[in-house]
Structure formats: C-alpha cells, structure tokens
Amino acid sequence: MTDTLTFWGTGDSMGVPRVYCPCDICSEARTTGRNRRFRSSAILNAGGEPLLIDCGPDWRAQMERFGLRFIEHALITHAHFDHIGGLPEWADACRWLRRKGHLYAPRDVLDTLRQQFPWLENHIIYHDNAVGMEWNGWSIRPWKVCHGKNGYSYAYRFDRPAFDLAPYAWAYCSDAINLNREESAPLFGLQLLVLGTNFYKEDADKKTRSVYDMVEALELLEEVKPARTIFTHLSHGVDIASEYGLPYSVSLAQTGMQIPLE
Secondary structure: OOOEEEEEEOEOOOOEOOOOOOOHHHHHHHOOOOOOEOEOEEEEEEOOEEEEEOOOOOHHHHHHHOOOOOOOEEEOOOOOHHHHOOHHHHHHHHHHHOOOEEEEEOHHHHHHHHHHOOOHHHOEEEEEOOOOEEEOOEEEEEEEEEOHHHOEEEEEEEEEOOOOOOOEEEEEEOOOOOOOHHHHHHHOOOOEEEEEOOOOOOOOOHHHOOOOOHHHHHHHHHHHOOOOEEEEOEOOOOOOOOOOOOOOOEEEOOOOOEEEOO
C-alpha cells in the first residue's frame, strides 16, 4: 500500500471566503466553491493509519467532509489558533467515544496548549517529539523556522529510509518566512516540499508579515531545489484557477488533493 499525503485544508489563518469580504475570489468561493478553503491541515496515511497534521477550527467540517468519525493521532506545528482551534472538539470526541487521542509536538508547544486548554489532557495524551519521532516507517523531525512577526513555528521533515520501499524525503512548512541558512538546511534533498504562501506577491510591509509569498518562495526553491513543491496556506488573494507562471514542478494545493509518497 502506497503511503499518501492528503490536503484537508489549504487556507490561511482566516480561510476562504472571509466572512466580511466581497472580493472576486471570496465571491467565487461562495458560489462554485473552487476557491473555498479550510484552514491548513493535512493527513499522512502511512501503513493504513492516519496522522493528522494540525487541528484547526475547521476540524469538525473536515472530518465530516472526509467521512471520519474519529482520529487518534495528530501532529501540531505551532500553537496558533488556525492550527489548534479544533483541539477542544477532538477532545470532546475522545470523551464521548471513551478513546484517548495522541498529540505530538515539541515541549514548548505542549506547554502553550496546557495554558490555553488545561482540560485537554483528560482525553488526549501529549508526546514531546522535540528530538524526533518514528511513525509507521517514517522518521519525523521538527525544527524551528522564522514565522516573521508571529515569532516562530515548527516545520517537519519526513524521511523514509531504503528498506522494502524506495527512500523518500518530504517536508511540511506551512508558516514560515525569511528562512536563514540553518532554518532552510532541512529543505535540501526533498522529493516534496509543502510550503505556505499567503499571496502571489504581498504588498504589505515585510516587517508586518509572517508567511512567504510565491515570488519569495520561488527564490527559496531555487536554493533548496525540491523535486516537487505544493503551495498551501493560501489567502483570498490567490485564485486557484490562475497559474501565476509557476514552474512545472510547483502547484497550488486544493482540498482533497492526494499525493502518493513514492
């Protein structure tokens, strides 16, 4: 069975459409829905077992869309609301079903969750993965990346060694900008990079920003040279129907997109 990555959410912190916004992209999202986007998250299915990457405020709608009634394991990149807002609902599902969830994140993220949601550990078991973790044939390692005005986030690199299957390396880096040489080092040698890009070209003062735009991201790709890149964390400034002149190896994430990791 081929391991896969499925995009559950591809939007920025506000999602698309933004409730107050009449722009063309938000208006389209309300009609045909091609630009409708949940907050960013994904599922790694390895060995037939799903690992959720981030659990934002759209978690319930995402579970319903994909026909799931329970998920047991979740990996968290950082403790911002658009990545953790669904945790209380997940914990409630654990309570009603009398099953424990397992949450994996570096210790500082876990400490923030304890402050924000002190009751979650009644139903969810926390695992500090700061030194890395193993998941059904994958070695998973977090590292800190610059999140601009929002401080820092964690990105994750996933490596599958060459045993029965071909070696494969990919990374999930949804919330980052201005990566220095140390922060970008784990992005070399990848078959797949999932990278957050809020806009094609963002006009806001760079000191106020927290996520790459596509123009900046393409400069990063020239340096780290992944075989394939998928841009996620897309705002209402991105139209999924536009190509933006991206290289053949770069595409925009869409809800339900499934990538075989082979």
